[in-house]
Every structure is written in structure tokens, then in C-alpha cells.
Amino acid sequence: MEDRLQPVFAEVLRRNPGEVEFHQAVREVFESLGPVLRKNPQYVEAAVLERICEPERQIIFRVPWVDDTGRVRINRGFRVEYNSALGPYKGGLRFHPSVYLGIVKFLGFEQIFKNALTGLPIGGGKGGSDFDPRGRSDGEIMRFCQSFMTELYRHIGEYTDVPAGDIGVGAREIGYLFGQYKRITNRYESGVLTGKGLTWGGSLVRREATGYGAVLFAQSMLGTQSESLDGRRVSVSGSGNVAIYAAEKAQQLGGRVITFSDSSGYVVDEAGIDLDLLKEVKEVERGRVSDYVERRPGARLVAEGSIWDVPTDVALPCATQNELTEADAKQLVANGVRAVAEGANMPTTPEAVALLREAGVLFGPGKAANAGGVATSALEMQQNASRDSWSFEHTEARLAEIMAGIHDRCLATADEYDAPGDYVAGANIAGFTHVADAMIALGVV
Ligand code: GLU
Numbered sequence: 286m287e288d289r290l291q292p293v294f295a296e297v298l299r300r301n302p303g304e305v306e307f308h309q310a311v312r313e314v315f316e317s318l319g320p321v322l323r324k325n326p327q328y329v330e331a332a333v334l335e336r337i338c339e340p341e342r343q344i345i346f347r348v349p350w351v352d353d354t355g356r357v358r359i360n361r362g363f364r365v366e367y368n369s370a371l372g373p374y375k376g377g378l379r380f381h382p383s384v385y386l387g388i389v390k391f392l393g394f395e396q397i398f399k400n401a402l403t404g405l406p407i408g409g410g411k412g413g414s415d416f417d418p419r420g421r422s423d424g425e426i427m428r429f430c431q432s433f434m435t436e437l438y439r440h441i442g443e444y445t446d447v448p449a450g451d452i453g454v455g456a457r458e459i460g461y462l463f464g465q466y467k468r469i470t471n472r473y474e475s476g477v478l479t480g481k482g483l484t485w486g487g488s489l490v491r492r493e494a495t496g497y498g499a500v501l502f503a504q505s506m507l508g509t510q511s512e513s514l515d516g517r518r519v520s521v522s523g524s525g526n527v528a529i530y531a532a533e534k535a536q537q538l539g540g541r542v543i544t545f546s547d548s549s550g551y552v553v554d555e556a557g558i559d560l561d562l563l564k565e566v567k568e569v570e571r572g573r574v575s576d577y578v579e580r581r582p583g584a585r586l587v588a589e590g591s592i593w594d595v596p597t598d599v600a601l602p603c604a605t606q607n608e609l610t611e612a613d614a615k616q617l618v619a620n621g622v623r624a625v626a627e628g629a630n631m632p633t634t635p636e637a638v639a640l641l642r643e644a645g646v647l648f649g650p651g652k653a654a655n656a657g658g659v660a661t662s663a664l665e666m667q668q669n670a671s672r673d674s675w676s677f678e679h680t681e682a683r684l685a686e687i688m689a690g691i692h693d694r695c696l697a698t699a700d701e702y703d704a705p706g707d708y709v710a711g712a713n714i715a716g717f718t719h720v721a722d723a724m725i726a727l728g729v730v
Contacts, residue, residue: 286312287319293334300339304387306606310394310631311338317713320702325718331729333721340393341374342366345386346436348414350429353422361385362433364412366446367393370723373444374410375400375659377451377480380429380458382417389413391606392451395630396659398716399652402691405663410446412437418453430461437462438469443476443669449662450480452605455526456492460485475669479662488665490680491658496530496603496628497681498657498688499649503599503626504538505692506647506708512623515539520597522546523604524567524574527628527655531601533560544592546604547574551592554584596620603628611636618644627651638709653691653712660687 286294297311315334322329348360363386366374376396379388389411397409416429440446450459459480467473481487490497500514507513519540521528524547532542541557552558552574559581566572566580578586593600593613600622602609606629614637617625625641626649627633633641633648641648661684668674675683695711698718704710 286316287322289322289329290315290318290334293338296335297338301387301390304390306391306631307387307394309635310391313631313635313709314394314398314713314717317710318717321714321718325721327725328721331725333724336724337368337397337717337720338394340365340367340390341369343386344440348416348429348432348436350425350432352425360414360416360429362412362414362436363389364437364440364446364448365389365393365410366440367409367411368397368720369408370720370727371401372406372408373442374446375407375449375662376409376411377413377449378454378458378462379411379413379451380416380418380453381413382415384413384415388606392630395652397720398713399656400659401716401719402653402694402712403656403660403663403687404690404694405660405687407447407659407663410448411451412448413451413454416453423457426458427461430458431465434462434465435469438466441466441477443474443666447476447662447666448478449659450526452525454480456480456482456487476666479665481665486665486669488661488668488680489675489677490684491661491665492526493530493533494661494684495527495655495658496532497534498660498684499527499531499601499603499626499628499654500534500538501657501685501688502649502654502692503601503624503647505689506624506626506649507599509696509706510647513538514599517541517598517623518543518596519599519601520544520592520595521601521603521628522551522592522608522632523602523629524563525603527658528601528603529560529564529567531603531628532558532563535599535601536560540599543597544595545574546592549573549575550586550588551595552578552584552586553595554581556583558584591616593617598623600625601628602632604632605629606631607634609633609637611640613637614640617641618646622646625649626654628655630655642707642709648708650709650712652716653695653708656691657684657688660684
């Protein structure tokens with residue numbers, strides 16, 4: 286990080302003690318910004334950096350609910366409305382026991398630049414709860430979502446803040462959240478949430494978009510080297526929405542997807558994974574990866590060690606933050622990996638990113654590579670605003686166009702700042718300057 290950025294970063298550390306993931310996300314962006322500030326003194330004069338690190342609003346609330354045994358439970362809810370220079374706050378809700386303010390702020394901070402990169406009119410925000418949905422009944426999930434929305438509804442709106450899903454929040458949860466919002470406000474305000482069901486205002490391709498987009502991004506990166514996914518070994522981590530549809534698109538493009546995982550371990554299926562079976566296990570049965578292995582001859586479950594030990598050409602980390610470490614990156618490089626594209630948010634540790642880049646591996650950071658999800662949320666908002674719904678083909682074509690645009694913008698920006706092929710610098714700088722210019726135009730607010 287350049288010297289002039291140090292005092293601003295020191296202030297971020299002082300103001301936000303203990304929020305290590307947030308510090309990591311800020312540092313990662315700051316490391317790209319030295320040349321930007323040299324070229325654009327107006328950003329320094331207008332204190333854009335200091336302002337962009339401080340969320341516009343942070344909401345923390347109690348979420349009481351009653352479990353199936355009649356016991357009263359308490360969780361903590363969050364919504365960090367980070368930056369609205371480009372549009373209403375936009376970003377998902379994460380329900381996972383690891384959620385605390387530092388996680389929500391890291392995700393919200395990333396979301397500002399990711400959303401800016403899409404070129405669509407959406408600001409950045411994020412929310413969630415330390416609620417653990419695992420093992421909870423449908424009724425418990427519904428009561429939790431209703432209680433969560435009973436506080437959240439007063440802070441959100443089509444023109445204010447538009448939440449969506451993230452880890453632990455899918456179409457079922459968005460349904461319960463939307464139902465309660467509608468009930469409290471007496472408004473059928475479709476554009477207040479995205480990731481809705483297809484029969485009540487959702488968009489085709491939203492479910493697939495994050496995973497599809499990450500693979501399209503990987504394909505574009507490989508394309509710059511006259512390579513492609515066709516015939517390549519592809520490793521996916523995770524087995525949620527992002528992982529499943531990353532695997533689907535990779536298979537459509539001729540890749541052989543050989544892994545996926547959950548918290549109980551990872552699965553290696555050398556024949557190429559059976560996507561129908563994986564969807565049945567994960568989406569219909571809400572089961573574990575072991576349920577897949579039991580029904581799939583030739584697949585094995587590995588409970589110890591790292592999924593990145595499996596030799597692969599293209600690695601798609603689609604599980605969670607900091608899941609791909611320096612040791613993993615070393616192993617991937619030793620096994621000849623060609624490209625890594627982040628389907629999850631910040632899944633690769635800074636040390637691992639540095640190692641991959643030094644080894645000449647194509648690296649697509651999440652802000653760029655996983656922006657297809659939120660971009661398609663913005664397309665869902667467009668459809669809601671015009672009371673329309675688009676075909677799968679049309680929506681997927683829009684997604685592909687947006688992903689290609691992000692890829693090209695990252696490369697062009699990296700070139701402009703003398704860092705050819707550096708998608709990290711390209712994404713951070715292109716995202717930052719887009720937001721920073723809007724913030725300056727809107728004055729000191
Ligand atoms: N949670 C997703 C992300 O990390 C999507 C957010 C959205 O669609 O608003 O970008």
C-alpha cells in the first residue's frame with residue numbers, strides 16, 4: 286500500500302477494531318489505489334477514500350423468534366447501507382452463525398465496487414444474521430424471516446435499499462421475507478427484494494446468474510490466451526446456488542467438473558459430476574454431499590485435507606471467504622492450474638492471490654467474476670419496474686453481455702494503469718473511479 290493511503294487505513298483500523306475481514310477487504314482495494322490518487326487529486330481533496338470506508342448507515346437489531354419446542358430464541362440482525370451514490374443500496378442477506386458486523390461490512394464494502402463494475406444503477410449494501418438455518422424446520426425458518434423483516438421493513442424499499450439472498454438465504458427465505466414485508470406495508474412492492482420466485486415477480490436466470498457469470502468470466506480470461514474451458518478439468522468448491530450453477534455452465538462449455546464440497550468434506554467424481562443428482566440432493570432434499578456419494582458409484586468423499594489438492598485446470602472457489610489459502614495456491618500451481626475465478630466473495634486469501642499472480646495464473650477477483658448475480662438482480666428490478674418478465678434466452682444474453690463488459694473494463698483499466706492482465710487492479714480501479722466520480726458530483730453528503 287502506498288504511503289499516502291496509510292493514514293486513511295490506520296483510521297479504518299482504529300474505528301473498526303476486531304473486524305478482520307473488513308480490514309482485509311479495505312486493504313485489498315487500497316493496494317490498487319496509489320496510482321489512482323496520483324492521477325486524480327480531486328479524490329484526495331474531496332476525501333472520497335475516507336467517506337467511502339464509512340457506511341452511510343448501519344442498522345443492528347434484535348431478532349426474537351420461537352423454535353418448534355416453544356423456546357424463545359434471540360439472534361442479531363444487520364443491515365449495512367454502505368453507499369448509495371449510484372443507486373439504492375443493493376446486496377444480499379447472509380444467514381450463517383459466523384455473521385457479525387465485520388463480515389457484513391466486508392461484504393458491503395466489496396458490494397459497492399462490484400455493483401459499480403456492472404455499470405447498472407445500484408449502490409452497495411449487505412445484511413444478515415448470525416442465525417443458523419441448518420437443521421431448522423420450515424416453520425422455524427418462516428418465523429425467523431418474519432421476525433427479521435418486522436424490523437427490516439422500515440429501512441428498505443424499491444428506491445431505498447433492495448436486499449436479496451446470499452449464504453443461507455435462497456428463494457424460500459426471500460418468499461417469507463417478501464410475504465411479511467407485503468403484510469406490514471400493505472404494498473405489493475416487487476422491487477423491494479430480488480431473488481424472488483418465478484411466479485411472483487422473480488427473474489429467470491437469477492438463480493443461475495452468479496455461477497454462470499463466474500464461468501463466463503473464466504472463459505473470457507482463458508480467451509485472452511487463446512484457451513477455453515473445453516476439455517478442461519474444473520474444480521468447484523461449495524454446493525450451494527453459486528457452485529451448482531457454476532458447475533452447470535462449466536459443463537455446458539465442455540469442462541469436466543470433478544469436485545464440489547460442503548462443511549463435511551469434499552467430493553471427487555473423476556467421471557464428471559452428475560448435476561441432476563447434485564441438484565436433487567442439495568435443492569430438493571436439502572441434504573449433505575455424503576448423500577450424493579452414497580448414490581453415485583465412483584465418487585468419493587474426502588473428509589480431511591483440501592479440495593484444492595485435486596489436480597485441476599480451472600479452480601472456481603464458490604464456498605466462502607478465505608477458503609483458498611497460500612498452501613492451496615502452491616498446490617494448485619504445482620498441479621498446473623491455468624485460471625482461478627472467484628464465485629464466492631473473497632474466497633482467496635491475499636497471500637494466495639499474490640502467489641497465483643506471480644505464477645502467471647489468470648485470476649478473476651470476486652468483485653468482477655461473481656458480479657453476474659447482483660447484475661441479474663438489477664435486471665429483475667428492471668422487469669419489476671416495467672411490470673414485465675423476460676425470457677430465459679433474453680435474460681441470459683443480457684447477463685453474458687454484462688459479464689463480457691466487466692471483463693473488458695477490467696482489462697482496459699489495468700492497461701491504463703500499467704498493470705496489463707491484472708484483473709485485481711482493473712476491478713478495484715474501475716469500480717472505485719465509477720463510484721468516486723458520482724460521489725464528487727453529488728457533493729459532500
Ligand atoms: N449476495 C450476492 C452477492 O454477493 C447477490 C446480491 C444481490 O443480488 O443483491 O453479490
